[in-house]
Amino acid sequence: METNNQKNNSWKHRLHEIIYEADTKAGKLFDVVLLIAILASILLVMLESVESFDKKYHDFLNISEWVITILFSIEYFIRIISIKKPLKYIFSFYGVIDFLSTIPKYLSLFFIGSHHLAALRALRLLRVFRILKLARYIGESNNLMKALKASKAKIAVFLFFVLILCIILGTVMYMIEGEENGFTSIPRSVYWAIVTLTTVGYGDIAPNTPLGQLIASIIMILGYGIIAIPTGIVTSEMTKTNLNSVDTNTQSCKSCSAENHKDASQFCYNCGNKLK
DSSP states (O other), rough: OOOOOHHHHHHHHHHHHHHSSSSSSSHHHHHHHHHHHHHHHHHHHHHTTSSHHHHHHHHHHHHHHHHHHHHHHHHHHHHHTTTTTTHHHTTHHHHHHHHHHHHHHHHHTTTTTTGGGGGGGGGGGGGGGGGGGGGGHHHHHHHHHHHHHHHHHHHHHHHHHHHHHHHHHHHHHHHOOOGGGGGOSSSHHHHHHHHTTOOOOOOSSSSHHHHHHHHHHHHHHHHHHHHHHHHHHHHHHHHHHHHGGOOOOOOOOTOOOOOOOOOOOBBOOOOOOOOO
């Protein structure tokens, strides 16, 4: 006969398989239903922000949002009780997002307008990469993250160079154009240089002197080349990444909630717990 402890472990294991795993039919179904609920919740928050629609359907929107919030609350607590180390989930990325996306509706009882923070639930859509074990997309996303991490030093140096360039160009334009043309200070001139170099061009400040317009034209042309540099840095790092080593497993450790295990893994790389 099974002991109480074995029974508890058994139902916790089944819950873990459904909630945290995307390899089983039940797990896939749970994730799909969860994403539909998240999309519905985001849609409700968006519709509620439309004043005319909210006046007409306020009660329906409010009740629907409460129903979804209660469902998310139940899901949050089930996630906590179905793993051996709840704090690992609570303070994980998804744990924090789940909490922040659930609490706004309760806060709206005390603070007006705070329920709009429920739009944070859009971050939970990141779970889509675990649905139906989309290995191709998981692999590509991990490959991109590795390339970004590998190129962060180069990008940081590049951004520092751009900042120095904007300070120099802003100072030059302040000296050329002067206050009478809207360049009232060096910080404001640096702001203009950043807007122009990134080819945004708000138009709130514009050079009026021929020399200033010539420099502005050079900055605009230079901006197209500068925008392409970070893309080239990341692309270069992506070509160096070994695609065969990318983790595509969707299995989550039931002990510490660690993810990104390799397909052939039998034990968790984080805590050593035996995997399914």
